[in-house]
Amino acid sequence: MARIELTEIQKSWGAVQGVRDVNIDIADEEFIVFLGPSGCGKTTTMRMIAGLEDPSEGRIVMDGEVMNDIDARDRDVAMVFQGYALYPNMTIYENIRFPLRMRGVPRDQHDAKVRRAAEFVELTDYLDRKPGALSGGQRQRAALARAIVRQPQVFLMDEPLSNLDAKLRQAMRVQIKHIQRELKITTVYVTHDQIEAMTLADRIVIMENGAIQQIGTPDQIYNDPANTFVASFIGSPPMNLIEGKLENGAFRAPGIEVANLPTRHSGAVTLGIRPEDCTVAGGSPHLSGTVYGVEPTGDLTYLTVKAGEKLIEVKASREYRASMNKPETVTFDLSRLYLFDTTTGQRLS
Amino acid sequence: MTSQRKKAKGESLTLRYLILGGWALFCLAPVLWFLSIGLRPRTEIITAQPIYFPSFSLDAWHMIWEDWPMAAYLRNSIAAIIGSVIIDLVLAIPAAYSLSRFSYKGRDDIGFYILSTRMMAPAIVAVPIFFLFRNFGLLDTIWALMLIYAAINLSFVTWIIRSYMLDIPKELEDAAKTDGAGEIRILWEIIIPAVLPGIITASVIAMIFAINEFLFTLLIASTPDAYTMSVALSNFTGGSDGVIYNAIALVAFLAFVPVFLVVVAIQKHLSRGLTMGALKG
Numbered sequence: 001m002a003r004i005e006l007t008e009i010q011k012s013w014g015a016v017q018g019v020r021d022v023n024i025d026i027a028d029e030e031f032i033v034f035l036g037p038s039g040c041g042k043t044t045t046m047r048m049i050a051g052l053e054d055p056s057e058g059r060i061v062m063d064g065e066v067m068n069d070i071d072a073r074d075r076d077v078a079m080v081f082q083g084y085a086l087y088p089n090m091t092i093y094e095n096i097r098f099p100l101r102m103r104g105v106p107r108d109q110h111d112a113k114v115r116r117a118a119e120f121v122e123l124t125d126y127l128d129r130k131p132g133a134l135s136g137g138q139r140q141r142a143a144l145a146r147a148i149v150r151q152p153q154v155f156l157m158d159e160p161l162s163n164l165d166a167k168l169r170q171a172m173r174v175q176i177k178h179i180q181r182e183l184k185i186t187t188v189y190v191t192h193d194q195i196e197a198m199t200l201a202d203r204i205v206i207m208e209n210g211a212i213q214q215i216g217t218p219d220q221i222y223n224d225p226a227n228t229f230v231a232s233f234i235g236s237p238p239m240n241l242i243e244g245k246l247e248n249g250a251f252r253a254p255g256i257e258v259a260n261l262p263t264r265h266s267g268a269v270t271l272g273i274r275p276e277d278c279t280v281a282g283g284s285p286h287l288s289g290t291v292y293g294v295e296p297t298g299d300l301t302y303l304t305v306k307a308g309e310k311l312i313e314v315k316a317s318r319e320y321r322a323s324m325n326k327p328e329t330v331t332f333d334l335s336r337l338y339l340f341d342t343t344t345g346q347r348l349s
Numbered sequence: 350m351t352s353q354r355k356k357a358k359g360e361s362l363t364l365r366y367l368i369l370g371g372w373a374l375f376c377l378a379p380v381l382w383f384l385s386i387g388l389r390p391r392t393e394i395i396t397a398q399p400i401y402f403p404s405f406s407l408d409a410w411h412m413i414w415e416d417w418p419m420a421a422y423l424r425n426s427i428a429a430i431i432g433s434v435i436i437d438l439v440l441a442i443p444a445a446y447s448l449s450r451f452s453y454k455g456r457d458d459i460g461f462y463i464l465s466t467r468m469m470a471p472a473i474v475a476v477p478i479f480f481l482f483r484n485f486g487l488l489d490t491i492w493a494l495m496l497i498y499a500a501i502n503l504s505f506v507t508w509i510i511r512s513y514m515l516d517i518p519k520e521l522e523d524a525a526k527t528d529g530a531g532e533i534r535i536l537w538e539i540i541i542p543a544v545l546p547g548i549i550t551a552s553v554i555a556m557i558f559a560i561n562e563f564l565f566t567l568l569i570a571s572t573p574d575a576y577t578m579s580v581a582l583s584n585f586t587g588g589s590d591g592v593i594y595n596a597i598a599l600v601a602f603l604a605f606v607p608v609f610l611v612v613v614a615i616q617k618h619l620s621r622g623l624t625m626g627a628l629k630g
Contacts, residue, residue: 029496051526052526082520083520085518085520085521085523086524087539088542089520098525102525102530103529146524148600
């Protein structure tokens with residue numbers, strides 16, 4: 001429905017810089033997710049797209065039109081908030097109808113549009129209730145219905161599922177993706193939950209300290225991280241990052257030795273390996289240490305091995321069990337190793 | 350075991366009712382005493398000996414309605430109070446909205462200045478107020494009473510409503526903006542309904558202050574055209590008849606009734622409003 005271009009966006013409050021040098025081109029109908037820890041600038045960036053904050057510098061363009069000086073109410077965007085933001089004095093019907101009234105949609109179309117939006121989120125039985133009489137999941141669906149009722153050009157969703165329990169969150173995730181695909185509306189979604197980001201996004205924008213760290217598809221972000229921040233932020237447990245020395249293609253750190261690495265770099269580097277790319281024991285182990293912790297989860301076992309002072313996470317088989325401090329070896333999948341510059345954190349080719 | 354628990358629960362309930370009943374009686378005693386004074390003959394009230402079985406008399410009732418324009422006093426009171434509360438709300442709601450939801454230079458100073466108007470003794474401004482109203486030709490009018498009551502109460506009405514507005518999540522306004530609403534619509538359709546308990550609380554307190562106001566009413570009102578109930582009380586003292594206690598008691602009771610009825614009618618909102626205000630600080 002709309003293409004959004006953010007060019008050289010900066011946002012600062014006095015000496016505090018919230019967002020710096022943000023450049024993104026969001027395609028029409030794309031589902032893009034801003035992911036990052038609290039305070040990384042993702043919500044501020046979304047609020048600037050909504051018109052709720054003014055950028056200090058840079059341009060926001062929607063479908064070729066510069067939006068910087070256009071009020072939030074005059075931008076064709078709909079926003080879903082973390083706290084639902086349903087109007088407590090109105091029934092769910094009136095809440096969903098509110099944007100239609102404000103945008104001057106002819107009155108005779110209201111009822112049909114409200115009921116259609118409510119059907120979309122399976123909320124038709126609750127239209128005459130006040131928000132206070134609904135559960136968290138129902139309130140979130142009501143907020144979604146209010147966003148979709150007038151079919152805006154852009155959906156903005158600010159951590160819409162963070163107040164829901166895990167089961168409901170999963171169900172709502174599926175529903176949000178379904179609605180977005182059905183309505184084909186460009187969607188910007190903010191979250192700090194990597195599972196939400198990975199499952200919903202066409203592309204993920206990873207942010208830290210107000211700056212973009214990487215933009216890519218979920219596969220690119222997971223398999224081809226640009227730096228140690230991205231590598232450690234995505235994945236559960238996160239990627240193991242081991243600081244050591246590289247000499248003549250051999251990486252060494254206390255208790256760890258990986259030879260024959262296809263790289264010409266040398267010196268201080270950080271080696272990255274995901275827990276699922278580690279195998280307990282194996283033919284020619286790269287790590288020798290002791291068992292620090294064993295956490296069975298049912299479908300697999302999380303094993304923590306101590307090598308030198310470093311704790312390495314390994315995803316072991318569901319049957320794996322070991323006693324504390326037992327000597328253990330781990331083999332790395334050499335095709336899934338990553339090397340990063342220890343000083344800058346950037347990925348080495 | 351169950352019967353023992355039931356018995357203990359019953360005893361605890363009786364104790365609770367006894368304590369609450371005792372407290373209610375303590376609070377109502379002055380009102381009932383006033384009513385009893387108002388409905389007794391004057392001779393019984395000023396006697397030195399206690400009277401255990403007082404006689405009932407409507408002398409004072411007839412006197413206040415027949416010898417004095419009490420209906421006019423009552424009407425003046427109600428008109429001045431309602432008018433002043435309306436003026437207060439019309440001014441205080443936008444002021445509170447501005448103080449609570451917008452950032453601008455000097456905002457906190459303006460808020461403190463508004464509150465500081467309550468910090469001086471009213472008598473200090475009595476003479477300037479008198480000359481001001483005289484110059485505007487408003488002396489001895491209901492309009493002057495409305496304005497002065499509104500001016501006296503405006504600061505705390507603003508601050509009470511402001512404290513409620515501060516508690517409304519910013520997200521509600523942001524949602525309304527992205528839904529297409531302007532500032533006036535947001536205030537009218539989102540903010541005011543959300544702070545209604547605070548508006549009601551502030552209005553009732555303003556009414557109580559207004560009905561009890563004496564100094565400025567005495568200064569401004571000089572004829573029954575503008576006399577209110579509080580000033581009417583002074584009619585029953587110092588004349589050739591001396592202090593007419595039963596008439597004073599009855600007029601005081603009549604002044605109490607309208608506020609009491611308003612409080613009863615909106616009790617639910619008021620208790621919620623007062624509790625919320627307590628939490629907000």
